[in-house]
Amino acid sequence: VRCQRYPPLRALQASAALRRVSDEHKKEPLTSSSQQHFDSPPAGHQPEQEPQGPRPSYTGQGGQESEDYESEEQLQHRILTAALEFVPEHGWTAEAIAEGAKTLGLSVAAAGMFHSDGSELILHFVSECNSKLSELLQKEQKLVQLGEVEKKPVDEFLRDAVEARLRMLIPYIEKWPQALSILLLPRNIPSSLNLLTSMIDDIWHYAGDQSTDFNWYTRRAVLTGIYNTTELVMMQDTSPDFEDTWRFLENRVADAMTMGNTASQVQSTGEAVVQGLMGAAVTVSN
Amino acid sequence: PAGGASLRLCSTRVAQEGINKPVIDRIIRVDHAGEYGANRIYAGQMAVLGRSSVGPIIQQMWNQEKDHLKKFNELMVAYRVRPTVLLPFWNVAGFVLGAGSALLGKKGAMACTVAVEESISEHYNNQIRTLIEEDPEKYKELLQVIKQFRDDEQEHHDIGLEHDAEATPAYSVLKTAIQLGCKAAIFLSERI
Numbered sequence: 114v115r116c117q118r119y120p121p122l123r124a125l126q127a128s129a130a131l132r133r134v135s136d137e138h139k140k141e142p143l144t145s146s147s148q149q150h151f152d153s154p155p156a157g158h159q160p161e162q163e164p165q166g167p168r169p170s171y172t173g174q175g176g177q178e179s180e181d182y183e184s185e186e187q188l189q190h191r192i193l194t195a196a197l198e199f200v201p202e203h204g205w206t207a208e209a210i211a212e213g214a215k216t217l218g219l220s221v222a223a224a225g226m227f228h229s230d231g232s233e234l235i236l237h238f239v240s241e242c243n244s245k246l247s248e249l250l251q252k253e254q255k256l257v258q259l260g261e262v263e264k265k266p267v268d269e270f271l272r273d274a275v276e277a278r279l280r281m282l283i284p285y286i287e288k289w290p291q292a293l294s295i296l297l298l299p300r301n302i303p304s305s306l307n308l309l310t311s312m313i314d315d316i317w318h319y320a321g322d323q324s325t326d327f328n329w330y331t332r333r334a335v336l337t338g339i340y341n342t343t344e345l346v347m348m349q350d351t352s353p354d355f356e357d358t359w360r361f362l363e364n365r366v367a368d369a370m371t372m373g374n375t376a377s378q379v380q381s382t383g384e385a386v387v388q389g390l391m392g393a394a395v396t397v398s399n
Numbered sequence: 400p401a402g403g404a405s406l407r408l409c410s411t412r413v414a415q416e417g418i419n420k421p422v423i424d425r426i427i428r429v430d431h432a433g434e435y436g437a438n439r440i441y442a443g444q445m446a447v448l449g450r451s452s453v454g455p456i457i458q459q460m461w462n463q464e465k466d467h468l469k470k471f472n473e474l475m476v477a478y479r480v481r482p483t484v485l486l487p488f489w490n491v492a493g494f495v496l497g498a499g500s501a502l503l504g505k506k507g508a509m510a511c512t513v514a515v516e517e518s519i520s521e522h523y524n525n526q527i528r529t530l531i532e533e534d535p536e537k538y539k540e541l542l543q544v545i546k547q548f549r550d551d552e553q554e555h556h557d558i559g560l561e562h563d564a565e566a567t568p569a570y571s572v573l574k575t576a577i578q579l580g581c582k583a584a585i586f587l588s589e590r591i
Contacts, residue, residue, distance in 0.1 A: 323476045325471075326482060327482075327486050329481060395446070
């Protein structure tokens with residue numbers, strides 16, 4: 114339903130722009146330069162050439178909204194998605210949101226729906242990335258279930274999942290440190306923590322974690338540590354295609370695996386000791 | 400799920416759409432903690448009274464609790480529920496309670512069993528009521544499991560009474576104290 118309203122607007126703009134250009138074409142004599150002029154307007158320029166006409170008619174479609182109703186949340190979702198392409202230029206700011214609103218044919222005042230520090234934009238982006246990661250992991254799981262792909266060992270799975278998720282930051286990497294600091298504002302911490310924990314839980318779930326004891330927490334805490342430190346390393350990384358970051362990630366995951374083995378060894382030793390003590394206590398009590 | 404904007408589909412054994420996640424989460428988390436604690440209590444009792452005349456009976460009840468725990472482990476994975484963070488604490492507390500009550504003698508151990516099983520039966524009954532109020536059809540499997548376990552715990556309670564639990568010195572004090580502890584454990588495990 115959401116997608117249906119967008120193409121008609123574009124078509125309107127396109128036809129309006131083309132109509133104007135063909136008018137100009139008629140006024141000028143037929144020379145090669147005017148041919149070029151006719152060919153020149155690419156899709157990207159259409160919003161700028163947009164006459165006042167289509168905009169009122171878009172909001173005029175408000176009357177039709179009762180037929181395919183769009184909730185405020187869906188509208189905000191669309192605006193924020195559109196705003197993302199302006200983030201590399203404007204950062205995580207109200208300007209980016211305003212630009213996004215413009216591309217949808219809305220007034221820049223639509224950015225007033227959101228906080229001035231761009232919090233919602235960042236949280237929206239993180240949420241979208243997490244959803245994408247979920248879909249990816251689910252698709253992979255299906256392939257393994259169908260037997261088309263080998264099941265990866267846990268360390269490789271974790272590495273690939275974290276790398277896939279961090280790669281989604283690459284187009285926005287210049288402005289990401291700003292986003293991280295905004296996510297740490299007290300107001301945003303519940304939401305950002307929630308998003309982080311559910312992402313980490315997702316990764317472990319698809320990695321095949323079935324622990325029902327304290328390991329559940331240990332594993333997630335360790336992976337969260339790996340993810341956060343790798344993310345920070347990525348901010349500082351200048352190597353080609355972030356290869357230093359992926360090497361760092363590989364080492365951290367390997368460390369975690371070793372730690373896991375050591376921990377279980379310590380535990381079995383501990384258990385043996387406890388057994389011995391219990392035996393001694395029973396003997397003494399008898 | 401993250402952001403609340405998208406519906407996350409899970410390809411695990413239980414479909415996650417349409418169930419009241421917060422309620423089911425709590426139910427499974429606290430029941431898992433309860434069975435885990437019960438296991439540890441019987442383990443403590445066996446450690447002290449394993450070689451006495453009530454050893455076999457405690458062992459039998461313990462085996463049933465082990466089955467219960469196994470079932471909740473499965474449900475926990477199927478519904479993707481987080482275990483309570485207090486598990487290591489219940490590990491120790493359960494064992495201490497079991498061993499402590501057993502050190503009071505066979506009757507003491509039975510009194511502890513009666514107190515705990517009564518608490519758990521009441522708790523399961525509450526959950527059955529909650530699930531029936533929610534949607535008996537949707538939660539049919541879970542309801543079946545909880546009903547079965549409630550019956551098992553009731554049986555343990557009766558076995559405890561048969562073995563002179565009430566003859567324990569300071570029976571009512573002991574029972575009240577243990578049941579208070581159970582209530583606190585249930586309250587905490589549901590939330591943390």
